[in-house]
Amino acid sequence: MKPYIHKVQYYETDKMQFTHHSNYIRFMEEARTYFLEQVGYPYKRVESEGIFSPVIGVNVSYKKPTTYADEIEIEVKIKDVTLARCEFEYVMTCRGEVVCTATSQHCFLDEAGRPVSPKRKNPQFYEKMLSLCQK
Amino acid sequence: MKPYIHKVQYYETDKMQFTHHSNYIRFMEEARTYFLEQVGYPYKRVESEGIFSPVIGVNVSYKKPTTYADEIEIEVKIKDVTLARCEFEYVMTCRGEVVCTATSQHCFLDEAGRPVSPKRKNPQFYEKMLSLCQK
Amino acid sequence: MKPYIHKVQYYETDKMQFTHHSNYIRFMEEARTYFLEQVGYPYKRVESEGIFSPVIGVNVSYKKPTTYADEIEIEVKIKDVTLARCEFEYVMTCRGEVVCTATSQHCFLDEAGRPVSPKRKNPQFYEKMLSLCQK
Amino acid sequence: MKPYIHKVQYYETDKMQFTHHSNYIRFMEEARTYFLEQVGYPYKRVESEGIFSPVIGVNVSYKKPTTYADEIEIEVKIKDVTLARCEFEYVMTCRGEVVCTATSQHCFLDEAGRPVSPKRKNPQFYEKMLSLCQK
Numbered sequence: 001m002k003p004y005i006h007k008v009q010y011y012e013t014d015k016m017q018f019t020h021h022s023n024y025i026r027f028m029e030e031a032r033t034y035f036l037e038q039v040g041y042p043y044k045r046v047e048s049e050g051i052f053s054p055v056i057g058v059n060v061s062y063k064k065p066t067t068y069a070d071e072i073e074i075e076v077k078i079k080d081v082t083l084a085r086c087e088f089e090y091v092m093t094c095r096g097e098v099v100c101t102a103t104s105q106h107c108f109l110d111e112a113g114r115p116v117s118p119k120r121k122n123p124q125f126y127e128k129m130l131s132l133c134q135k
Numbered sequence: 136m137k138p139y140i141h142k143v144q145y146y147e148t149d150k151m152q153f154t155h156h157s158n159y160i161r162f163m164e165e166a167r168t169y170f171l172e173q174v175g176y177p178y179k180r181v182e183s184e185g186i187f188s189p190v191i192g193v194n195v196s197y198k199k200p201t202t203y204a205d206e207i208e209i210e211v212k213i214k215d216v217t218l219a220r221c222e223f224e225y226v227m228t229c230r231g232e233v234v235c236t237a238t239s240q241h242c243f244l245d246e247a248g249r250p251v252s253p254k255r256k257n258p259q260f261y262e263k264m265l266s267l268c269q270k
Numbered sequence: 271m272k273p274y275i276h277k278v279q280y281y282e283t284d285k286m287q288f289t290h291h292s293n294y295i296r297f298m299e300e301a302r303t304y305f306l307e308q309v310g311y312p313y314k315r316v317e318s319e320g321i322f323s324p325v326i327g328v329n330v331s332y333k334k335p336t337t338y339a340d341e342i343e344i345e346v347k348i349k350d351v352t353l354a355r356c357e358f359e360y361v362m363t364c365r366g367e368v369v370c371t372a373t374s375q376h377c378f379l380d381e382a383g384r385p386v387s388p389k390r391k392n393p394q395f396y397e398k399m400l401s402l403c404q405k
Numbered sequence: 406m407k408p409y410i411h412k413v414q415y416y417e418t419d420k421m422q423f424t425h426h427s428n429y430i431r432f433m434e435e436a437r438t439y440f441l442e443q444v445g446y447p448y449k450r451v452e453s454e455g456i457f458s459p460v461i462g463v464n465v466s467y468k469k470p471t472t473y474a475d476e477i478e479i480e481v482k483i484k485d486v487t488l489a490r491c492e493f494e495y496v497m498t499c500r501g502e503v504v505c506t507a508t509s510q511h512c513f514l515d516e517a518g519r520p521v522s523p524k525r526k527n528p529q530f531y532e533k534m535l536s537l538c539q540k
Contacts, residue, residue, distance in 0.1 A: 009438065010448070011155045011431050015148035015203055021325040022146055022299070025292040026416050033414065033474075043415070044474045055291040059329045068150055069438075069449045144303065145313070146296050156460040157434070160427040161281050168279065168339075178280070179339045190426040194464045204303075204314045281425045285418035285473055292416050338420055 001038060004031040004074045008066055018065035024100050025058060028090050031074035032104070035088075041128055049122050050111055056085065057105040064099045072099065079103065081129045083117045136173060139166040139209045143201055153200035159235050160193055163225050166209035167239070176263055184257050185246055191220070192240040199234045207234065214238065216264045218252045271308060274301040274344045278336055288335035294370050295328060298360050301344035302374070305358075311398055319392050320381055326355065327375035334369045342369065349373065351399045353387045406443060409436040409479045413471055423470035429505050430463060433495050436479035437509070446533055454527050455516055461490065462510040469504045477504065484508065486534045488522045
C-alpha cells in the first residue's frame with residue numbers, strides 16, 4: 001500500500017507560517033480517499049452502491065509543524081470494522097519525522113440517511129473492509 | 136441596507152501574514168447571502184422556490200491587504216438582472232479604506248439544472264431583484 | 271458569557287447536503303477567538319504580548335448533521351490550564367439539539383517558537399485563564 | 406510543460422453536488438506553484454531570493470460544473486511580465502471539455518512589502534519569466 005503524499009499549499013498556511021491545523025482533517029480525507037482507490041473500492045463506488053459513511057468523530061494529535069511546499073506522507077490503516085461503524089488510523093510524516101497522528105470514526109447510512117448494516121447492504125464491500133482491518 | 140461585516144479568522148490568513156486572496160470569494164458569498172436575507176429573499180427560500188443561481192464568473196481586484204481580526208465591511212449591490220443572468224457588485228472596506236472590489240455573475244437554473252427564466256419560474260423573486268437593481 | 275453563533279455558509283456544505291466535518295474545527299477557532307475577546311484578552315493581544323498558543327490536539331464528536339443557513343450556537347469553556355498547556359471545551363447546539371461536542375489542547379510558545387511558561391511570560395494572562403478555568 | 410492535475414475532494418463539493426466555485430481560485434494557485442516548479446523556479450525559491458508576488462486580481466469564468474473525484478487538468482501560461490506585475494492564464498479541462506478559464510495578476514514586492522523591480526532585485530528570475538511569456 002503506497003502512502004498518500006500531500007504537498008502543502010500556500011492557502012493552507014497561516015500567519016504563524018505553518019500549516020493551519022484544520023487542514024489536517026482534510027488531508028485525512030484525501031488519504032482515506034486514496035486508500036480506498038488503491039484497494040479497488042473508491043468512495044464514489046461505495047456511495048453509488050448505496051452506502052454513505054460520514055465522519056462521526058476525529059482525534060488528532062499535532063506533533064510538529066509543517067509549512068509551505070512540505071510533502072506530508074500519510075499512511076492509512078483500517079483499525080476497526082463493525083456492523084455499525086469503522087475506524088481509520090493515520091500517521092503523517094515529513095522529512096522522516098512524525099508530524100501528526102490521528103483517527104477518524106465513521107458510521108454507515110443508506111441513501112435515506114438511516115443507519116444500515118454494511119454486511120446486509122453491500123457484503124462485498126464489508127468483506128473487503130474486514131480483510132483490510134489491522135487491529 | 137446594512138453592510139455585512141466579516142471578521143478575518145486565523146485560518147483565513149496565510150504565511151505572508153495576510154488574508155489569503157481565495158477567501159474574498161467566500162466573503163462575497165457571505166455578503167450576498169446577508170443581502171438577500173435583508174431584502175426578505177434568503178437564498179434558501181430562492182432554492183426552495185425552485186431557482187438555483189450558481190456563480191458563472193467572478194472578477195476581483197485586491198487593493199490592500201487585510202489580516203487577522205480585521206473587520207471587513209462589505210457593501211453589495213445588484214448591478215444587472217436579465218432573464219438569463221444577474222450580476223452583483225461588492226465594495227469591501229477596512230478602517231475606512233477600500234481593500235477589495237469585485238463582481239460576480241450568476242445564471243438561473245431549475246431543480247434539474249436546466250436554464251430557466253426567473254420571470255416565468257418565480258415572478259415575485261424576479262420583480263424583487265429588478266426593483267433592487269442599480270445599474 | 272454569550273455563546274458564539276456561526277451561520278453555516280454554502281461553501282461549508284458538501285455533496286451530502288451537510289456541513290463538511292472539517293469546518294467544525296474552524297468554528298471551534300472562531301468560538302475560541304470570540305470567547306477570548308469577551309473576557310478582554312483577544313488572541314491578537316495574547317500574541318502581541320509574546321505568547322503563541324498553537325493547537326496540539328483536537329477531539330471532535332459529531333452528533334447530528336447541520337446544513338446551509340443553520341445557526342450553530344457554540345459554548346466555550348476552559349477546562350484546564352497548566353504551565354505547559356491548556357484545554358478548551360466546546361458544546362455546539364442547533365435548534366436546541368447538541369450537534370457536536372469537542373475539545374482542543376494548546377501549548378504555549380514564545381516569539382521564537384520555544385515552549386514558555388505563561389506564568390512567567392505573561393502573569394496577567396495566566397491568572398485570567400486560571401480564573402476562568404472550570405474543571 | 407505537463408499540465409497540473411487536481412482531483413476534486415469531497416470537502417471541495419457543496420450542497421449543489423458540484424465543486425464550490427471558490428476552490429478554483431485555489432486550484433489556480435496549485436497549478437501556478439506546479440508550473441514554477443517545473444520551470445526550475447519554485448515559488449519557495451522566489452520568496453527566499455527576496456521577491457514576494459501576491460495576487461492583485463483574478464478573473465474567473467466557470468463554464469461547466471465538476472464534482473467529487475473528477476480530475477481537472479490545468480494548463481498554465483504566463484501572458485505578461487513587466488517591471489511592475491505579471492499575469493498568468495489558466496485553462497481547466499475535465500473529460501476533454503473546458504470547465505473553467507481564468508487569469509490572475511500579481512505584483513512584485515520585497516521583504517518589507519514595498520514594490521520592487523524584479524529586473525533589479527532578481528534578474529535571473531525576471532529573465533526566466535520573460536522567456537516563458539506567451540502574449
